[in-house]
Amino acid sequence: MxxxxxxxxxxxxxxxxxxxxxxxxxxxxxxxxxxxxxxxxxxxxxxxxxxxxxxxxxxxxxxxxxxxxxxxxxxxxxxxxxxxxxxxxxxxxxxxxxxxxxxxxxxxxxxxxxxxxxxxxxxxxxxxxxxxxxxxxxxxxxxxxxxxxxxxxxxxxxxxxxxxxILTAFYHLSFSHVPGMDKKFRADDRCNDCGICLRVCPASNITLSEGKPLWHHRCEQCFACLQWCPAEAIQYGTRTLRYERYHHPEIVLRDILRSDE
Ligand SMILES: Cc1cc2nc3c(=O)[nH]c(=O)nc-3n(C[C@H](O)[C@H](O)[C@H](O)COP(=O)(O)O)c2cc1C
Missing domain, CATH: 3.40.50.360 (Flavodoxin domain)
Known part of the structure; x- marks a missing residue:
């Protein structure tokens, strides 16, 4: 069609x-x-x-x-x-x-x-x-x-x-705060400088500084950086350390990489 x-x-x-x-x-x-x-x-x-x-x-x-x-x-x-x-x-x-x-x-x-x-x-x-x-x-x-x-x-x-x-009200309240919500992202000691986080970020919001990702407050909250990190080194706040990562089992990294890659 x-x-x-x-x-x-x-x-x-x-x-x-x-x-x-x-x-x-x-x-x-x-x-x-x-x-x-x-x-x-x-x-x-x-x-x-x-x-x-x-x-x-x-x-x-x-x-x-x-x-x-x-x-x-x-x-x-x-x-x-x-x-x-x-x-x-x-x-x-x-x-x-x-x-x-x-x-x-x-x-x-x-x-x-x-x-x-x-x-x-x-x-x-x-x-x-x-x-x-x-x-x-x-x-x-x-x-x-x-x-x-x-x-x-x-x-x-x-x-x-x-x-x-109720939930639509939360949507409107949070909308303008989303870009800055990346303040809660950090990379732990397992980060090995591979750069995949910045290559999957649809907002080009991540750069590497001294081998670690830096988020620049243009975040879209898609969580691609955290979920596709092969070392599971990216955390959001304090609780994500204990939770299982996810991406759809039939979708691979190259499907997600930005087209300018
Ligand atoms: C920042 C964020 C907010 C979300 N908010 C909702 C929500 O309001 N309601 C819901 O049912 N799922 C919510 N989800 C879950 C996603 O919509 C759901 O897992 C979706 O299948 C992810 O699709 P994707 O793999 O194409 O990104 C949210 C996910 C993220 C990352």
Missing amino acids: DATIFYYTGTGNSLWVARLIAEELGGASLIPVSNQGEGERIIDTKVAGVVFPVHIWGVPAPVVRFVESLKSSHPVYFFGVAVHAGQVSNTLVQLKKILSRRGVPLSLGFEVRMPSNYIPWGGPGPQEKQRALFAHARDKVSRISDMIRQRAVLPVERGPLWQRI
Whole structure:
């Protein structure tokens, strides 16, 4: 199908979902949201969509910026998939509003639950539970792809009312603080100067200084630096030392490296 799927990902869950949709559609261009640069982004296919993780109960800032830059010179069938770990909140309603300001109606908006990569609150859970989430996600993505093929138009999926009221408020309160939240990152003695953290950072927020990563307060909180560190040397606050690292098992490091690598 002549379709474009834009994706944003820290640990590969959203990329995996985007790839599955592309496969189910019989092919689609997959384009990372980071590395888009400044200026308007013209959608040049009749079908397009965006797949991204839910961050702090809403749409992550890079995805907001990206969607705000979208433009289409022809009617486009647009879909969105919010990949999350159990609390999608009002994310897809938010996406729909931003798109509609750009004159692009959101025809389909679905949530897909996957293992959590928010390591300050714990690891991704037991393997068995992860496998169950992947199997469920596969089925759901297949249904979503059928609907895309049929150009279905449906109300977007939403979390329960309490999430949409309380958690959406947290999203708005924290939004402007996200870039500086990297103050809690540090590298411990296991850091061996490999530089992978800076190569996976979609925000180019990390440099190495005397062999250790330095974060420059342009953080997007995707946790790629911590989760992809082969030495497990990167910590966030005090609790991540004891939690298991995660990335999607079918996504490898070279899939995540910035395209300027
Ligand atoms: C900073 C941050 C905030 C998150 N906030 C939420 C959230 O509000 N609700 C939720 O269900 N999952 C949340 N998650 C979990 C991710 O949405 C989930 O693990 C997703 O599958 C990760 O996708 P990715 O591998 O494509 O980055 C959060 C993860 C991070 C790193």
